[in-house]
Amino acid sequence: MKRIVAFLLISVMAVSACSSSSGSGLTGKAWQWQSGTDPGTPMPGVVPDPQNYTATFNTDGSINVKADCNNANGTYKQSGSSLTIAFGVTTLAACPSGSLSTAFLAGLEKAASYAIANDTLTITLSDTGTMSFK
Numbered sequence: 001m002k003r004i005v006a007f008l009l010i011s012v013m014a015v016s017a018c019s020s021s022s023g024s025g026l027t028g029k030a031w032q033w034q035s036g037t038d039p040g041t042p043m044p045g046v047v048p049d050p051q052n053y054t055a056t057f058n059t060d061g062s063i064n065v066k067a068d069c070n071n072a073n074g075t076y077k078q079s080g081s082s083l084t085i086a087f088g089v090t091t092l093a094a095c096p097s098g099s100l101s102t103a104f105l106a107g108l109e110k111a112a113s114y115a116i117a118n119d120t121l122t123i124t125l126s127d128t129g130t131m132s133f134k
Contacts, residue, residue, distance in 0.1 A: 025116045025121075026057045026078065026114065026116065026121070027057045027058060027059050028059075029056070030054040030055070030056045030066075031054060031055045031056070031057075031121050031133035031134070032050035032051055032053065032054050032133060032134055033047050033050055033053035033054070033055070033100075033104060033131060033132075033133055034046070034047055034050055034120075034132045034133060034134050035047060035131075035132045036103070036107055036129065036130065036131040036132065037129050037130050038103075038107055038110070038125055038127065038129030038130075038131075039127055039128065039129060040110075040127045040129070041103045041106045041107055041110075041129070042103055043100070043103050043107060043129065043131070044100065047100065049068075050134070052066065052067075052068045053066065053067060053068065053100060053101075053104045054066045055108065055133065057076055057078075061075050061076060061077065062074070062075055062076075063075065063076045063085060065087075065104075065105070065108065067100075067101040067104045067105050068095045068096075068099045068100065068101040068104070069091075069093045069094075069095040069096070069099065069101065070090060070091045070092065070093050070095065070101050070105075071090070071091050072087045072089065072090040072091070072105060073087070073088055073089045073090075074086050074087035074088045074089075075088070076111075078114075081113045081114060081115060082112065082113050083111045083112065083113055083114045083123065084111060084112075085108050085109055085111045086109070087105065087108075087109065090105065107123075107125060107129065107131050108123070108131070110125040110126045110127060110129070111123050111124075111125060111126075112124050112125060112126040119134060120132060120133065120134055121133040121134075
């Protein structure tokens with residue numbers, strides 16, 4: 001009987017560890033934008049300064065974004081692998097030439113779904129583009 005209980009506990013722990021990498025891992029960190037593709041918005045294959053483009057998904061359904069010289073706050077909704085993001089307050093500073101602020105914010109607003117694998121967050125956009133974060 002003790003072996004069965006131990007087996008069940010280990011099984012539950014293993015399943016929990018696997019499921020955390022597919023969904024609940026969205027919150028609790030500032031995700032840095034690494035790359036993107038989007039037919040509707042010019043995005044770089046590789047983001048030159050990932051630390052300037054971050055998204056933090058909070059457990060209360062709010063999102064905080066650093067988009068180069070701008071900041072944005074809003075809300076997100078997650079259900080299974082679907083994801084929607086809506087911004088409320090966004091600063092409108094004129095970022096330096098070459099900034100990806102506009103493309104970054106526009107891409108996030110097109111979020112349709114997400115997946116997390118190997119510490120990489122991939123957001124699939126409604127127009128078939130993707131954004132990759134670490």
